[in-house]
Amino acid sequence: MFSPMSSFIFYPAISPIANGIGVSVELINLTITSYMVVSGVTPALLGNVADKGGRRPVYIVALSTYIIANIGLALQNSFPGLLILRMIQSAGSSGTISLGYGVMSDIATPAERGSYVGILLMGPNVAPPLGPVLGGAITSRLGWKWIFWVLCILSGVCLMLLLFLLHETARSIVGNGSTPPTRIVHKTFLQLMADTTEKRVERTDEGASNLSLRLNLPNPLLCLRLLFVKDVAIVLICNGICYAAYCCIQASLSSLIIKIYNFNELQAGLIYLPFGFACLSSSFLSGRLLDYDYAKTAKAHGFVADRRHGEELGQFPLEKARLRSVFVLLTITSGSLLCYGWVMQLKVHISVPLILQVFIGFAISGVFTVLGTLLTDFNPQRSSTAAASANIVRCALAASSLAVLQLIIDAIGAGWCFTIIGTITAICIPLTEIERRKGPNWRRDRASYTARI
Incomplete structure (x- = not known):
């Protein structure tokens, strides 16, 4: 939640911050760009560490960094301080989503993974409806x-809950959960208080020293290698294109509404609510739909789909199961994007673009759930690394799109601008069909090659 929330809660304060530290809005917008750049790079480091060294220690370091950055941001009064601390804030928060995918992969079988990923994505989807309103009110x-x-108080509460309650889930540390962790950093405070023998403490101290060495050696190249794997690359590209469209909608919404409908800043913040709540509900419902599609496909092909089966996916038609509903979702997304641009340009009654926002938010959030689950299925042993790869692609495409978005709207209007965005999003339809048809063979070839080496 904290990575997108830190952006959305910041948007209503752009002008007050610029006035408060005596700089232009353009310079404040530079902090948004730098935030996004860091958020694209950091998960590449943290994902590999989390897959090898455990989820808990990386969560603790990330949230601690985020808290310190927020304290600094609340105390500083200069642009250099704002710029640097926003980058540190991004470094602390951006890796948490990829860590969440790692935990989902650790604790959920493929048969129930869709629901788990849907619940996971409800966290980031809280930000669009609540962030701008909360930021404006504060x-x-x-x-x-x-x-x-x-943000400091909220993340501090989250860190305390994590320290006391979040058990280590990484398969490389605890297996399927039956192997108790031996290192201090992998134990909750409740587990540490339950340790009573000196022998256990000595063993955890020794293990913590070994872990320290491993955490200093992240390998971001593992994250980059996934960009060149054919079946994974299609998922990453489609996810990145849809995320870029999602960001274009969010970035242009308030400015277009204020300009076209003469809304004030508070009203412009409230119009994020329909889109945000559509995203939030879609994350939950699309996760359930994924589990239904998985069970139906498993039954049709003679596989068992329950909590104890499904880990061996070599012969399972995984792409067919996960992509059953994505074509409808992509069609709704691309068509609604096209209509949205023109109703804005033609100044149709405000209810129409808000209804289209609901369609776009519901459909595009469903696409994220589908592709995120499929990506985790493709990389069950390195799910955080895979999520970091997706983050690199989507942040690169989103940053590029946002850099030219306003220029395109000013040059050709919102109608043609979102026609282009909708057309590019529609490219994902044939790409996912290629994935559905050829993906199983690509995946088996990749597994055979990995087994030989």
Whole structure:
């Protein structure tokens, strides 16, 4: 939640922050670009560490970094401080989503993974409806610095819950959960308090020293290698294209609404609610739909789909199971994007673009759930690394799109701009069909090659 929330809660405070530290809005927008760049790079480091060295220690380091950055942001009064601390804030928060995918892969079988990923994505989808409203309310009543104090308090509570309750799930550390962790960093505070013998403490101390060495040796190249695997690359490209469209909608929404419908800043913040709540509900429902599609495909092909089966996916038609519904979702997304641009340009009644926002939010969030689950299925032993690969692609495409978005709207209008975006999004339809047809053979060839080496 904290990575997207840190962006959405920041948007309503852009002008007050610029006035507060005496710089232009363009310079404040530079902190948004730098935030996105760091959020694309950091998971490449943290994902590999989490897959090899455990989820808990990386979570602890990431959230601690995020808390420190928020304290610094609340206390600073200069642009260099804002720029640097926003980058540190991004480094602390951006890896948590890929860590979440890792935990989902650890604890959920493929038969139930869709629901787990859907629940996971409900966290990031809280940000679009609540972030702008919360940011605007805090800024108007308490001042923009209290945005960072609120984020600090929320993340501090989350860190305490993690320290006490989140068990280590990495298969490389605890297997299927039956192997108890031996190192201090992998144990919850409750587990540490239950350790009573000196022998256990000595063993965990020794293990913590060994872990320290491993955490200093992340390998981001493992993340980059996945970009050149054919079946994985299609998923990454489609996910990146849809995320770029998602960001274009979010970035242009308030400015277009204010310009076309003469809304004030508070009203412009409230119009994020329909899109956000559509995304939130879709994450949950599409996860359930994925589990249904998986069970139906398994039954049709003579496989058992339950909590104790399904780990061996070599012969299972995984692509057919996961991509059963994605074509409808992509068609709704691309068609609604096209219509959205033209109703905005033609200044149709505000209810129409808001209804289209609901269609876009529901469909595109469903696409994210489908592709995120399939990517985890492809990489069960390195799921955090795979999620980091997706983050690199989507942040690169989103940053490129946002850099030219306003220029295109100013040059040809919102109608043609979102026609282009909708057309590019529609390219994902044939790409996912190629994945569905050829993906199983690519996946088996990859497994055979890996087994030989």
